[in-house]
Amino acid sequence: MTVPASDLVTRYKLPQITVMFWVLKIAATTLGETGGDMISQTLKLGYIDATLLFLAILVVSLLIQLRARRFHPALYWTVIAATSTAGTTMSDLLNRGPGHGTSTAGGLGYPAGAAILISGLAAVFLIWKFSGQTYDVANITTFRGELLYWAAILLSNTLGTSTGDFLSDSSGLGYWGSAVLIAAVMAAILAAHYFTKIPGVLLFWIAFVLTRPLGATGGDLLSKPHASGGLALGTYGTSAALLAVLIAGIAYSHQQHRREHSSAEVEPVLNEESKVGAGSAEPRTTH
Numbered sequence: 509m510t511v512p513a514s515d516l517v518t519r520y521k522l523p524q525i526t527v528m529f530w531v532l533k534i535a536a537t538t539l540g541e542t543g544g545d546m547i548s549q550t551l552k553l554g555y556i557d558a559t560l561l562f563l564a565i566l567v568v569s570l571l572i573q574l575r576a577r578r579f580h581p582a583l584y585w586t587v588i589a590a591t592s593t594a595g596t597t598m599s600d601l602l603n604r605g606p607g608h609g610t611s612t613a614g615g616l617g618y619p620a621g622a623a624i625l626i627s628g629l630a631a632v633f634l635i636w637k638f639s640g641q642t643y644d645v646a647n648i649t650t651f652r653g654e655l656l657y658w659a660a661i662l663l664s665n666t667l668g669t670s671t672g673d674f675l676s677d678s679s680g681l682g683y684w685g686s687a688v689l690i691a692a693v694m695a696a697i698l699a700a701h702y703f704t705k706i707p708g709v710l711l712f713w714i715a716f717v718l719t720r721p722l723g724a725t726g727g728d729l730l731s732k733p734h735a736s737g738g739l740a741l742g743t744y745g746t747s748a749a750l751l752a753v754l755i756a757g758i759a760y761s762h763q764q765h766r767r768e769h770s771s772a773e774v775e776p777v778l779n780e781e782s783k784v785g786a787g788s789a790e791p792r793t794t795h
Contacts, residue, residue, distance in 0.1 A: 521579050521654065522645050523761070525712065530719070532585060532757045537665065537723030539750040540592020541672070542731050546743035548597050549608045555601035562594035570658060574651065581761040585754065587658070595665030595720070599625075603670055610677070618674040625667040629717075632660050643709045660713075668720020676725050682737045683729035690722045 523529055548558035569587045576583060603621040605614025612618065636643065641653035648654055675686035697715045700706050731746040732738025741749075 521573075521576060521584075522648055522657070523579060523581070523584060524646055528757065528761060528764075530715075532754060532761070533588065533716070533719050534723055534726075535750055535753045535757065536585060536589045537592045537668070537720045538727045538730075539589055539723075539747060539754060540594075540596050540665065540720075541669065541724045541727030542743045542747045542750060543589075544593045544596030544600070544669075545727070545731065546747055547593075548600060549610075550743045552608045554606060554608045555597050555604065556606050559594065559597040559601050562590065562597055566590040566594045566662070573658075574654060579765065581758050581765055585758050585761075588661070589754065591658070591662045592665045592720070592723070595662060595667075596669045596724070599666045599669035599673070602666075603673065618670055618678060622667065622670050622674070625663060625670060629660065629663040629667055632656060632663060636660070643713070645712070661716075664717040665720045668717060668722075669724050672721035672724025672728070675721065676728050683725055683732065684737070686725040687722065687729055690718055690725060694718055694722065 544558065544562065547553050547561065548555050553561070566587070569583070569590050573580075573583050573587045599621065601615070602624065603615045603618055604610065604612050607614060615621065616624070636656045639652060639656065641650060641656060642648060645657060648657055672686065672690075675681050675689065676683050679686070681689060694715055697711050697718070701708060701711050727746065727750075728738060730739050730741045731743045733740045
């Protein structure tokens with residue numbers, strides 16, 4: 509018996525982990541930083557109202573994503589960007605309090621805020637562990653697994669914003685130093701992938717969490733004024749440029765996705781179990 513390989517591919521609603529995935533992830537998280545700051549700080553909407561706005565966008569886009577039956581690049585990256593912008597304003601609200609300033613006097617501050625977010629993220633991964641769902645994002649095919657995936661992304665993006673802001677504003681490293689530090693850690697993770705036996709899934713999630721503080725420090729570096737150590741491109745210009753990069757990347761991913769379906773070869777299916785996607789039909793995660 510045979511079945512088109514494209515029928516197997518459509519079961520997967522989350523992207524395979526490639527170089528383009530990481531490029532788009534960093535672009536989306538950086539856009540989340542500058543976009544969140546643009547609404548809450550530049551336009552002075554404030555952290556409470558901005559958080560409510562971005563959470564509404566997140567809920568709508570996530571519901572559509574959860575109801576989808578296959579992977580849609582534009583939809584997936586819209587949800588990623590929504591978690592990133594919501595994470596930015598949620599982190600600022602937690603650490604700095606209401607309003608639109610950058611002082612932590614009205615909030616919990618970075619240490620307390622980070623402790624809450626780390627606890628929340630750890631709780632999600634603990635629930636995930638005992639749920640029986642796979643941590644391997646390339647093979648998540650259930651509603652419960654995908655829901656845990658998005659919960660981890662939202663909390664990691666919020667935590668990443670808090671970490672990036674702490675490194676940039678309070679650690680003394682500044683924007684350049686913080687970005688270089690996080691990039692160096694991610695380079696070490698890449699080396700560990702090739703030269704150590706550390707599980708790839710663990711390395712993926714560490715790198716995934718770190719892309720958010722990298723985006724936070726990178727976004728601040730690009731948008732903040734010279735007096736603060738930034739390049740003074742502003743939140744408007746930086747957000748527009750990052751949005752253009754993200755749209756171009758999504759268009760490329762969409763074309764690649766369509767090409768995979770149109771050129772998929774007919775693969776043999778040995779039994780009914782493999783017909784529904786068990787065994788070797790599952791794609792592998794590549795970091």
